[in-house]
Amino acid sequence: MSMSVKFINPFISAACSVLEAEADAQITRGKVSLQKSGTTSKDVTVALGVTGDVKGGVFYGFSEQTARALVSEMLGEPVPIFDELAESGIAEMGNVITGLATAELEQKGYLCRIAPPTLVTGRGVYISTLDFHRLVMPLETQYGDIELNVALKPVNDSTCTGQ
Amino acid sequence: MSKVLVVDDARFMRLRYRKLLTSEGYDVVEAENGKEALRVYEEEQPDLVFLDITMPVMDGLETLRELKQRHDEARVVMSSALGQERIIISAIKAGAEDFVVKPFEPNKILETVQKYVG
Numbered sequence: 001m002s003m004s005v006k007f008i009n010p011f012i013s014a015a016c017s018v019l020e021a022e023a024d025a026q027i028t029r030g031k032v033s034l035q036k037s038g039t040t041s042k043d044v045t046v047a048l049g050v051t052g053d054v055k056g057g058v059f060y061g062f063s064e065q066t067a068r069a070l071v072s073e074m075l076g077e078p079v080p081i082f083d084e085l086a087e088s089g090i091a092e093m094g095n096v097i098t099g100l101a102t103a104e105l106e107q108k109g110y111l112c113r114i115a116p117p118t119l120v121t122g123r124g125v126y127i128s129t130l131d132f133h134r135l136v137m138p139l140e141t142q143y144g145d146i147e148l149n150v151a152l153k154p155v156n157d158s159t160c161t162g163q
Numbered sequence: 164m165s166k167v168l169v170v171d172d173a174r175f176m177r178l179r180y181r182k183l184l185t186s187e188g189y190d191v192v193e194a195e196n197g198k199e200a201l202r203v204y205e206e207e208q209p210d211l212v213f214l215d216i217t218m219p220v221m222d223g224l225e226t227l228r229e230l231k232q233r234h235d236e237a238r239v240v241m242s243s244a245l246g247q248e249r250i251i252i253s254a255i256k257a258g259a260e261d262f263v264v265k266p267f268e269p270n271k272i273l274e275t276v277q278k279y280v281g
Binding site: 017018021022071074075076084085086088089091092095096098099100102103106111114116 | 172173174175176178179182217218219243244245248249264265266267268
């Protein structure tokens, strides 16, 4: 599990920093668990691929209500429907969290790149890159729960984050 | 009135910049990728450019190099979620004036605009 914590911690720190800075979120961290399922468990999932010295994927899950509430807070105006603007906003949040986390990984000696975020809407949607062991950390906020999924492993090392 | 070009593939981010900068009296024009940014720059001749790095069609660093080649006088501030040191160094070497790392901080954005265009 030590390898797991090594890679998930930058994402937890980054998520908390971004949520606090962007949405004034009050955050309670849940317990890290190990999961393996190829299907999404939330209404909205932001997926980002990571390559470089560390490879794999990072996924952020939200209910639609939580996603709208966060985007509304960041934008400073109501977001009544989950439209293209809301999609853009929640994807950008995932992008910023991942960017911040990868900067911390760089400081630890792991240079990596992130792909532009992909948004998946709907529960139970199969994502092939999600279908392996990953670490899941729920973050409770006043806007609702956010599910942070990290499935990363160092290149040239068969030890996956969750294994 | 000073004019700022905001280049970001995320409509949400362009809207945030627009709301903030127009509230302070700046004129804002937008582009959603690097290729469009080069065209808008030619047409609008903005005083400052905020340029995202990760974009489809033409990314920010490629756009920066192309823009500086065509308009050496262009003042460009990179704006990105990618805070890695090597990317910041690449951008500065390619001619960027400054680098703003997201999350979006309104005061920092305004300070940056004031620094370069007043």
